[in-house]
Amino acid sequence: MTIVRVFAPGSIGNLGPGLDIIGLAVGGAGDSVTAERTRGGQIEVAEAGHPTLSTDPDRHAAAIAAAAVFRLARRRTGLRIWCEKGLPLAGGQGGSAASAVAGAVAANLLVGSPLDATRLMEAALVAEEAVAGRHLDNIAPALLGGMTLIRSIDPIDVIRLRVPARLRIVLAKPSYELRTRDGRSALPDTVSRSTALYQAAQVAGVVAGATTGDLALLGRSIDDRIAEPARAPLLPGFVEAKAAALAAGSLGCSISGSGPTIFALAADDRTARRIGLAIARSYRRSGFETTLRIGSVDSTGARERPIVRRPTSR
């Protein structure tokens, strides 16, 4: 195999109370990486996927992850990478993780798949750390699909959880930007014991709701007392949009990743559409336009895709 194309889905990181520890893969949009073996040991980014992304292989998530794969697998080959970004660059929809995972999986396939899922996450984490921060809550769902619990990052111990297929996810991105770094620096360094334990109970409620198919429990456990109160002031219109989502029948609503995208959960398509409209209407009242996406859970994660256009050698 000398050329391969791999797709990885977008995801919600920090799912509600699950700051750094719960992620959920969302069907629909994602990033794709086409990788071709080349002579020599260089990794080259032929297409970064977006005008503002660097083609420097030390700064592009897919290329950094591919290099990490070769390092971990002790293989050495040249690579040319074409990246197609289906996800926003920094909106809180797991775009950097999807590119990193797609790059890692593609590189691994090209050298005979020596790395298992845990090692692939390790490789993608090198890229995510360089461009967004050291966390696995987008990488794990982008690779494995479904809901993932990051029990431990060092060593990596990720649990893949089933989620009821009827769950619908509304992703709504208001028309302003927020850098991951700003979202992260707003977080408190310490929390009270009671807040810590309440938060732990909500994370457990999310997991119990998902694994037992109790969507109402999953929804009411989306109650984040650590990150959301710290980040909400950075996100104009969020509080109102969340209230609108809940009033429209959402099971639970919070910030996706570190924002500005927000997510709202629903038990069926019709309610999901109603929620989407209610959120968009609310942001409009706050002076912002909204990009909406409604999807199901992506339960597959990263996968090979047909090569749609033959990369031309340069």
Add this chain to the structure above:
Amino acid sequence: MTIVRVFAPGSIGNLGPGLDIIGLAVGGAGDSVTAERTRGGQIEVAEAGHPTLSTDPDRHAAAIAAAAVFRLARRRTGLRIWCEKGLPLAGGQGGSAASAVAGAVAANLLVGSPLDATRLMEAALVAEEAVAGRHLDNIAPALLGGMTLIRSIDPIDVIRLRVPARLRIVLAKPSYELRTRDGRSALPDTVSRSTALYQAAQVAGVVAGATTGDLALLGRSIDDRIAEPARAPLLPGFVEAKAAALAAGSLGCSISGSGPTIFALAADDRTARRIGLAIARSYRRSGFETTLRIGSVDSTGARERPIVRRPTSR
């Protein structure tokens, strides 16, 4: 119905990382309350169940809980209570909660069961708060059986979780006492964000392991970074006993409730017995005798029992 006898099982509170939020009912020993309707509005404790327990109805868990049931149900009747303590008084095996739950269920039965499970927990919580502290992590499993997640105490939202039937539990009480109050005052008021999130991931791991039948996951998630480090110094020989339990094949081991009882989980009877012996040997080296109990999960919780001896009127 004028007389009834109700049994409630013992339980592990603070299951590993689940301080105040996860409890597990343990089969075997428990407390029983026989309650008989009497004329007049008084609640009388005919047998406290142990020489050191008060027969003052304002200070006995079963009587306080029964009074709370009548208050919540807006019923008024006299009651005479006989309590049989099968559980240690303050060892960390959920004794006060079992007495409270048995008292609440018995009182509720005698007035036609007007209260549902949530209201019964509310009544038992009045008693637990008076004698041990305001937490539900022993009350919920004593009432409902199995593993229980306390998602919220105010309002009460308790999730009953299935646990694999093959799980075995070793309870080991070394020959010294520790007051719940001392165990509680050792807890830190604040924790770092990273500790809070790690703890949350472990609680979620316990729940995911239980609901999906992954005992290895359940076991390795018994990793408490908040209560255990604070309480271990109050429990001579604990660190060594835990190491002995893990070396003998325990899936996970920590303090039961606020101690001094410790629990160790195993996947079968033979390993459970080996763990029990290893713990006892370890405590003996530290200068203590050990009372051992090995059981399965009690998946039923509080239930009526035949009246074995006819209480005599006085």
